[in-house]
Amino acid sequence: xxxxxxxxxxxxxxxxxxxxxxxxxxxxxxxxxxxxxxxxxxxxxxxxxxxxxxxxxxxxxxxxxxxxxxxxxxxxxxxxxxxxxxxxxxxxxxxxxxxxxxxxxx
Numbered sequence: 399x400x401x402x403x404x405x406x407x408x409x410x411x412x413x414x415x416x417x418x419x420x421x422x423x424x425x426x427x428x429x430x431x432x433x434x435x436x437x438x439x440x441x442x443x444x445x446x447x448x449x450x451x452x453x454x455x456x457x458x459x460x461x462x463x464x465x466x467x468x469x470x471x472x473x474x475x476x477x478x479x480x481x482x483x484x485x486x487x488x489x490x491x492x493x494x495x496x497x498x499x500x501x502x503x504x
Contacts, residue, residue: 437449
């Protein structure tokens, strides 16, 4: 009987690897909790939830809704000076200044 010249490699299973107490599978150092992404975070826009460091669909929707709201506020605030200038123009028109001149009088 012929013997095979090929040897089979043994691949260790990850669930059987020895780890230090308090460490996750495959890790030999404890990962500090301060750098881990928490499962949920309470914010002023509500509770944001994560799974394996990624936001859930509801969290993503909430964050994009908040960004839309903030963009609306930004547009409003950017147009306050324009509204102020229009009020100044209407005030001048009410006083009889209909054409502009270097001194602002007609």
